[in-house]
Amino acid sequence: MSFLFQPALAETIKVDDVRSLQAALVKARVDKRITRIELATGTYSLPTPIVLDEGLSGTHAMPFVLARAPGAHPVLTGAENLPPLSWQAGDGGIWRAKLSDKSFQRLWLGRQMLIRARYPNHDPAIRTFGGVAADATSKERVATWRDPAGAVLHALHGGRWGGVHVPILGKNSDGSLRFGAQTANNRIAPPSANARYVENVFEELDAPGEWFHDRGDGWIYYKPLDGKRPPALGFRAGRLESLVRIEGKGAPANNIRIEGLSFRDTEPTFLKATEPLLRSDWKFYRVGAVTIENASAVTVSNSDFSELGGNAIVVSGRASHVRIAGNHLRAIGGTAIAFVGRPEAVRSPLFEYQEQLALSAIDRTPGPRSDQYPRDSMAEDNLIHDIGLVDKQAAGVEIAMAARISIAHNSIYQVPRAGINVGDGTWGGHQITYNDVFDTVLETGDHGAFNSWGRDRYWHPDRKEMDSRVAAEPSLATLDAIEPIVMRRNRFKCDHGWDIDLDDGASNYVIEENLMLSGGLKLREGVHRVVRNNILVNGSFHPHVWFENSADVFENNIVMAAHQPIGIKTWGKSVDRNLFANAADLEQARAAGTDANSVAGALQFTDPAHGDFRVGKNSPALALGFVNFPMSQFGVRPARLKALAKQPGFPELQLQPAAGMQEKPRTFLGLTIKSIETLGEQSAAGLLSKQGVLVLSVDPASYGDKAGLRPRDVVIGMGNDPEAPEQMFTTATALVSALQARRFQAYVDLVVVRDQKRKMVKLQVQ
Numbered sequence: 001m002s003f004l005f006q007p008a009l010a011e012t013i014k015v016d017d018v019r020s021l022q023a024a025l026v027k028a029r030v031d032k033r034i035t036r037i038e039l040a041t042g043t044y045s046l047p048t049p050i051v052l053d054e055g056l057s058g059t060h061a062m063p064f065v066l067a068r069a070p071g072a073h074p075v076l077t078g079a080e081n082l083p084p085l086s087w088q089a090g091d092g093g094i095w096r097a098k099l100s101d102k103s104f105q106r107l108w109l110g111r112q113m114l115i116r117a118r119y120p121n122h123d124p125a126i127r128t129f130g131g132v133a134a135d136a137t138s139k140e141r142v143a144t145w146r147d148p149a150g151a152v153l154h155a156l157h158g159g160r161w162g163g164v165h166v167p168i169l170g171k172n173s174d175g176s177l178r179f180g181a182q183t184a185n186n187r188i189a190p191p192s193a194n195a196r197y198v199e200n201v202f203e204e205l206d207a208p209g210e211w212f213h214d215r216g217d218g219w220i221y222y223k224p225l226d227g228k229r230p231p232a233l234g235f236r237a238g239r240l241e242s243l244v245r246i247e248g249k250g251a252p253a254n255n256i257r258i259e260g261l262s263f264r265d266t267e268p269t270f271l272k273a274t275e276p277l278l279r280s281d282w283k284f285y286r287v288g289a290v291t292i293e294n295a296s297a298v299t300v301s302n303s304d305f306s307e308l309g310g311n312a313i314v315v316s317g318r319a320s321h322v323r324i325a326g327n328h329l330r331a332i333g334g335t336a337i338a339f340v341g342r343p344e345a346v347r348s349p350l351f352e353y354q355e356q357l358a359l360s361a362i363d364r365t366p367g368p369r370s371d372q373y374p375r376d377s378m379a380e381d382n383l384i385h386d387i388g389l390v391d392k393q394a395a396g397v398e399i400a401m402a403a404r405i406s407i408a409h410n411s412i413y414q415v416p417r418a419g420i421n422v423g424d425g426t427w428g429g430h431q432i433t434y435n436d437v438f439d440t441v442l443e444t445g446d447h448g449a450f451n452s453w454g455r456d457r458y459w460h461p462d463r464k465e466m467d468s469r470v471a472a473e474p475s476l477a478t479l480d481a482i483e484p485i486v487m488r489r490n491r492f493k494c495d496h497g498w499d500i501d502l503d504d505g506a507s508n509y510v511i512e513e514n515l516m517l518s519g520g521l522k523l524r525e526g527v528h529r530v531v532r533n534n535i536l537v538n539g540s541f542h543p544h545v546w547f548e549n550s551a552d553v554f555e556n557n558i559v560m561a562a563h564q565p566i567g568i569k570t571w572g573k574s575v576d577r578n579l580f581a582n583a584a585d586l587e588q589a590r591a592a593g594t595d596a597n598s599v600a601g602a603l604q605f606t607d608p609a610h611g612d613f614r615v616g617k618n619s620p621a622l623a624l625g626f627v628n629f630p631m632s633q634f635g636v637r638p639a640r641l642k643a644l645a646k647q648p649g650f651p652e653l654q655l656q657p658a659a660g661m662q663e664k665p666r667t668f669l670g671l672t673i674k675s676i677e678t679l680g681e682q683s684a685a686g687l688l689s690k691q692g693v694l695v696l697s698v699d700p701a702s703y704g705d706k707a708g709l710r711p712r713d714v715v716i717g718m719g720n721d722p723e724a725p726e727q728m729f730t731t732a733t734a735l736v737s738a739l740q741a742r743r744f745q746a747y748v749d750l751v752v753v754r755d756q757k758r759k760m761v762k763l764q765v766q
Helices: 018-030 463-472 474-478 583-591 620-624 679-685 732-741
Strands: 004-006 009-015 036-039 042-045 050-052 064-068 074-077 079-081 095-098 107-109 152-157 163-171 177-179 191-199 210-214 219-222 235-238 244-247 253-259 262-266 288-301 304-308 311-325 328-332 337-340 374-380 383-385 397-400 402-408 411-413 420-422 431-433 436-438 448-452 485-488 498-502 509-512 521-524 529-532 541-544 553-555 574-576 605-607 612-615 666-668 671-675 693-698 714-718 747-754 757-764
Touching: 009 018, 018 036, 018 042, 042 079, 050 064, 163 191, 235 262, 244 253, 262 288, 288 304, 304 311, 311 328, 337 374, 337 402, 397 402, 436 448, 463 474, 521 529, 666 732, 671 732
Parallel strands: 009 036, 036 064, 042 074, 050 244, 064 253, 074 262, 244 288, 253 288, 262 304, 288 311, 304 328, 311 337, 311 374, 328 383, 337 397, 374 402, 383 411, 397 420, 402 431, 411 436, 420 448, 431 485, 448 498, 485 509, 498 521, 509 529, 521 541, 529 553, 553 574
Antiparallel strands: 004 009, 079 235, 095 219, 107 235, 152 163, 152 191, 163 177, 210 219, 605 612, 666 671, 671 693, 693 714, 714 747, 747 757
């Protein structure tokens, strides 16, 4: 242990190992002149989380700082070195060594994380759980397991609304599995029958790199990657789920900064994710590698978070003026950054989708009832990617029961669900600006690059009841959503859902000057949504079951496909003065009673192949009131992160061909399709007219392939009656728009002509 004092800077202590770090923290509690602790290069294997409470609070002028020394690269790890292991050879290339008095879920050999015994075997090329199998819990497989107590079933939710994790408690007398309670999902449904795997079963230890720890017998089993005797030293096991806790025990901890540290190797926490976040789809565990609560004026900046089993940064309960900035967060088991209040701050809280309150029981007082929630805080300039590796109900940034959170200039991609998720309407005021969010909803469904719910105190799962409530008392919808959420100048891209998805009553939004590159925008229920001056590339507007008095506005936007209304009786305050790429789409909108002053015309994008979707000076959009906005300010700004950040793929524009011109093929759900355009195509398919969408090719193992679609099939309609489809298709663009509009469903029924006969095909769309 060593203390390295700098005489000229007596308020700084430099440390070079865990013991000196712990001693420095003790000393700083006594000597208030010490306001900065700097860590030298090295790996700091923490025996317990570092606790920074009010005893280490600084001041606005002189905050308390825990930081890396100049030029140093300190790593805080939640893993511990295992003692020397004496390995014994066993059958099948499996070795074992005595190891008792340890409990852990993750094991490393050096920096290589090993795989806990599982079925099916882990394949890094498969994103969802590293591989899934329908027979993971089949009777035949379970019969080969002697005692599966301690195993876990991991699966996608049955409705693809995130994931679920189910502890396996053992076997019943009939040989079936005995399960514990599901965790990590607040929508009650069985786990997916197909997208599932089982972990921590001894009999499944059959692949190189797998391990199993039998705590009862005190043995650890391992099958080496290289087939050779494992080394005695070099193994590390998970120990901590949290590395730093900034939390006042009485008074708030305040004026504390974490700068330039690396956080690694925490334990998974999915089985502890049991707290429902109101009526959102989330169950959550309020712990991250860095956890902040009962604190103010806290900064976590310029740090790296990687190989974490659970969440990275959690701001919980009472917290204000927290700044999460300039961090790189990757390879995260759960959520990257979460701002989550306490339910005791909520008036008339409800905790599951089907829960409901009688009108007479609803507290009519607007806003929160206590200060147990994050507020006036920000997450900016963070590079976030490859998260939700274990817990699929995860987001790059999650906001629930919070107020006035700024989410700005973050780059977020490679996520299983939303990049940014707002779980409820409490209490709004968020500013969501200049974010770059793409490659989202990669493993789940019915979601968006940005997603929000508004299942607040007024909301009711019965549609007719909710309609009557809002009609009788419109102010109910803004008792919780008391300040508007502003979304401005973001770039969103979701190829498997909506770019922006305002679901289930999400209210009081201003959505302006956003670039949406794929899935368009959905507004379901809710009130007071203003959508102006956005660009929906290859996408459209998806209004779903609006309230009669929603006061919603959709104006001055550029859309490239027809509106896709579902259950719309009234169209809000105004849907008008939009630029359509196709005249037929504008005609369809006018037939539905909207867009009287909208026009169709050439888009005149500046350089769409390189992401510049500003329109030219002669674009008809400008005459309608559209205003160009910058296209080069999305995502992270710090040089070190900008050099690492990826960019979204910019789509080829899918425009209706001009008269006499052939339409370019489109790709969607593994299908390459085009409109029927020639008499030869019509004749070959046995069609009575040039109507339908020709399948050119089908990618192996894609949704189209699984549905049984084949090249030369012609999709003519949608619905469950092959002789009278509910919707007919004349263009590939119309088919893609219709499929995008139904991303809230698991499957759609398509009417297909094959060998000059009509047949039904059930296509998975999420």
